[in-house]
Amino acid sequence: MAANNAIYPDDKMLNKRQAFAEHVEAFHKDSLIPLKADYSGIVLMSAHQPNFLPYSGVVKKIVLLHAIAEQLRETLHCSVMELFCFADQDFADELYFHKTQLPCVRSKSGTLDLRLSVPREFRKRLMCAVPKPNEGEIEKIKAEIQRWAMESGDSIANQCKYLGLRPPDVAVDTRTVFEIIDRANEMSASMADFNAFFLAYVIEQCGYDTAFARFSQSQQVFNDEIFFLLEHFNQYSRLMAGSQDPPATKPPIPIWYHCRCDGKSDVEIVRSFDPTVITRCRACNATAEFKGDLSSVVQQMLPDISLRAEAMLLAFSGIGVTLYVGGKGGAEYLNRASKVASGLHMQFPIVSIWRPRDVYGGAAQLDAILQLLRVRSKYNLLRNEKTCSATDLSNELEDVLAGLERVISSLDKLKNDIASRRVKGFKEDIAFIVKMQSEINARFKRHEVARDRSLVQNARKTLEVIPSIVDYAVNIGIKATAIQWSDALEANIQFTTDLPLKTNASSDAFFNTIRQLCTGDLFE
Numbered sequence: 001m002a003a004n005n006a007i008y009p010d011d012k013m014l015n016k017r018q019a020f021a022e023h024v025e026a027f028h029k030d031s032l033i034p035l036k037a038d039y040s041g042i043v044l045m046s047a048h049q050p051n052f053l054p055y056s057g058v059v060k061k062i063v064l065l066h067a068i069a070e071q072l073r074e075t076l077h078c079s080v081m082e083l084f085c086f087a088d089q090d091f092a093d094e095l096y097f098h099k100t101q102l103p104c105v106r107s108k109s110g111t112l113d114l115r116l117s118v119p120r121e122f123r124k125r126l127m128c129a130v131p132k133p134n135e136g137e138i139e140k141i142k143a144e145i146q147r148w149a150m151e152s153g154d155s156i157a158n159q160c161k162y163l164g165l166r167p168p169d170v171a172v173d174t175r176t177v178f179e180i181i182d183r184a185n186e187m188s189a190s191m192a193d194f195n196a197f198f199l200a201y202v203i204e205q206c207g208y209d210t211a212f213a214r215f216s217q218s219q220q221v222f223n224d225e226i227f228f229l230l231e232h233f234n235q236y237s238r239l240m241a242g243s244q245d246p247p248a249t250k251p252p253i254p255i256w257y258h259c260r261c262d263g264k265s266d267v268e269i270v271r272s273f274d275p276t277v278i279t280r281c282r283a284c285n286a287t288a289e290f291k292g293d294l295s296s297v298v299q300q301m302l303p304d305i306s307l308r309a310e311a312m313l314l315a316f317s318g319i320g321v322t323l324y325v326g327g328k329g330g331a332e333y334l335n336r337a338s339k340v341a342s343g344l345h346m347q348f349p350i351v352s353i354w355r356p357r358d359v360y361g362g363a364a365q366l367d368a369i370l371q372l373l374r375v376r377s378k379y380n381l382l383r384n385e386k387t388c389s390a391t392d393l394s395n396e397l398e399d400v401l402a403g404l405e406r407v408i409s410s411l412d413k414l415k416n417d418i419a420s421r422r423v424k425g426f427k428e429d430i431a432f433i434v435k436m437q438s439e440i441n442a443r444f445k446r447h448e449v450a451r452d453r454s455l456v457q458n459a460r461k462t463l464e465v466i467p468s469i470v471d472y473a474v475n476i477g478i479k480a481t482a483i484q485w486s487d488a489l490e491a492n493i494q495f496t497t498d499l500p501l502k503t504n505a506s507s508d509a510f511f512n513t514i515r516q517l518c519t520g521d522l523f524e
Helices: 011-031 056-076 135-163 175-187 191-206 215-231 233-242 294-301 309-319 328-344 363-379 390-421 426-444 446-464 469-475 478-490 508-516
Strands: 042-048 080-086 099-103 111-115 211-214 255-258 264-270 276-281 287-291 305-307 321-326 350-353
Touching: 011 191, 011 211, 011 215, 011 309, 042 056, 042 309, 056 080, 056 191, 056 321, 056 469, 056 478, 080 191, 080 215, 099 363, 099 469, 111 135, 135 175, 135 363, 135 469, 175 191, 175 469, 191 211, 191 469, 191 478, 211 215, 215 233, 215 255, 215 294, 215 305, 215 309, 233 328, 287 294, 305 309, 309 321, 309 328, 321 328, 328 350, 363 390, 363 446, 363 469, 363 508, 390 426, 390 446, 469 478
Parallel strands: 042 080, 042 321, 080 211, 321 350
Antiparallel strands: 099 111, 255 264, 255 305, 264 276, 276 287
């Protein structure tokens, strides 16, 4: 489909691409990543916020972008630029700007959350304004990853020993990912760049010639497109409202204005004799006013303008984007933008989304399944079932705990009744009941049952979470992961089909075996 809808640049588009190229070159100069980009052919694009140690779906977007580019080069025999932009002009309080997740059945809720600190005064400001992490934070993050990897391996050995299984070889390599983290922190000047450089270095390891740019710098190139959207705002507004089901109220102006405090300002067009644009900052509440015709107003506001999500691809029509790889979470706004583009007779790229579920036996995944099997064996649960359902295990452990609670509660009631009557020898009777309660707790190990129930409840989240690319890097390898994703695309695998991946260890056969014992509600 992309080949049949390829957009080749005219002179005007080439000039705009050359202006945009300055900002691509700025990113590559700052990150010291070699740039190989030909702006004369087809442009394929994707974008995302600069997430902290991003989840795998962000990397998959770039892998899909590269796979399509390779096919188009063969089919059309022309240059194809693979462009990825970082939305570093978004608000810094976005959760995954400073948080990522690794699977960990032993952690609360089944995931190990890694976090960077964003100073309170920056949370309503631009991502690109937040200072980069200090050395102490970086070392703490690396120590948490190293501890997670080592404890996962130790836990696997312990569970296998309990179950009488031969422990599999688990090869967890943190060295490469730590080198990338250190390099990103050394080269960056802000937290947004630290996150962006990390992803760019991951892609560099894959061997791709992806071109990167920052939205905070590059969107000023689209002043003509921004003027067009503002000039036709009434029509834009009707189309945007009508594209939602049910139709929405009047949408906001499709641009933000960047305040001097590095906050983002909402924009309002006041229709009087001459159009007046008023902005109000969400961080410091400062207002600004711009008067004159719209063309003049846009020039006054540049370069401190960025586009709202729905308007971004509309403006990028200025450089002629043939295909855009989006994310599952952005499908709705991309659909709205497509309808608006049609109504305004603007070019809009083909949109492709790919986020299959990966299934692989990383250390944390092995640990989660073995914990389930250990709990099943320890309490002799699910005796008549061939497979191990986390939900059923949890329910049975709930019944065990409820039974213990009933016994303890009955003894408490008896103890209180004896205390209230105060008959001869009541203190000895109370002491005997307290001793019975202690023996019951010691014999049935209520705290262990409660802990095992938590592990069972955590297992589902551990096995379902879409983890940070760090999990793939340490268990599979960065380049090996990209190759396996690419191979799946070449095999024309369905975009919603689960992808079995091979790790860098010899434990895959072991994982496949124990996985068969834990189907139930975990791998559906």
